[in-house]
Amino acid sequence: GPASADLQDSDAVDTDWVETNATDTVQTTVAEVFTGARSLVVANSSANGYTQSTTVRAGHGKTVYAFAIAKADTGQGEFAIFDNSSNEEAVVNFTQEDWVFIKKQVTIGSADEGVFLRLRGDGASDSIDWQFAWLVKEGVRVFELPSWADERYKVKSIARARFNESGDEADT
Secondary structure (H helix, E strand, O other): OOOOOOOEEOOEEOOOOEEEOEEEEEEOOHHHOOOOOOEEEEEEOOOOOEEEOOOEEOOOOOEEEEEEEEEEEEOOEEEEEEEOOOOEEEEEEEOOOOOEEEEEEEEOOOOOOEEEEEEEEOOOOOEEEEEEEEEEEOOOOOOOOOOOOOOOOOOOOOOOOOOOOOOOOOOO
16 A cells, blocks of 8 residues: 555554544454455445545656455445545445455546545445555556565565456456
């Protein structure tokens, strides 16, 4: 995710994301996480609750790709991309309780200078599991590592995944 480049900060909830009408918790139950990692559960306390990332700077009129891996445990999940003026640029809705990979391309306005993500549920008691959420600026080939990875770590390889099965909804 933006800022620390880590949606799950160690064994605690990531402080880079700010909640509104929702609570986020760390999920470690094997059946509820993707490929053995922790996931972030965002549970609404009222309709349209969310957790919001910090803003990632981008040049005027530039293209940004937003990605997420998530599942709707209860209700409908919404992966929303906003510009730095708090205008919703795009949203991907999903209701599947199996993991979906989400990719959305957004070109920000000529006066905007960044984007942020909102991971949200639609209904008052929706609970959405988020495995990963991140932004990539078009043309940028340098990726942030999570804040807990420091100079002691050596990157041995980079893997590229290809998801062959489409989800029910657009952009999944």
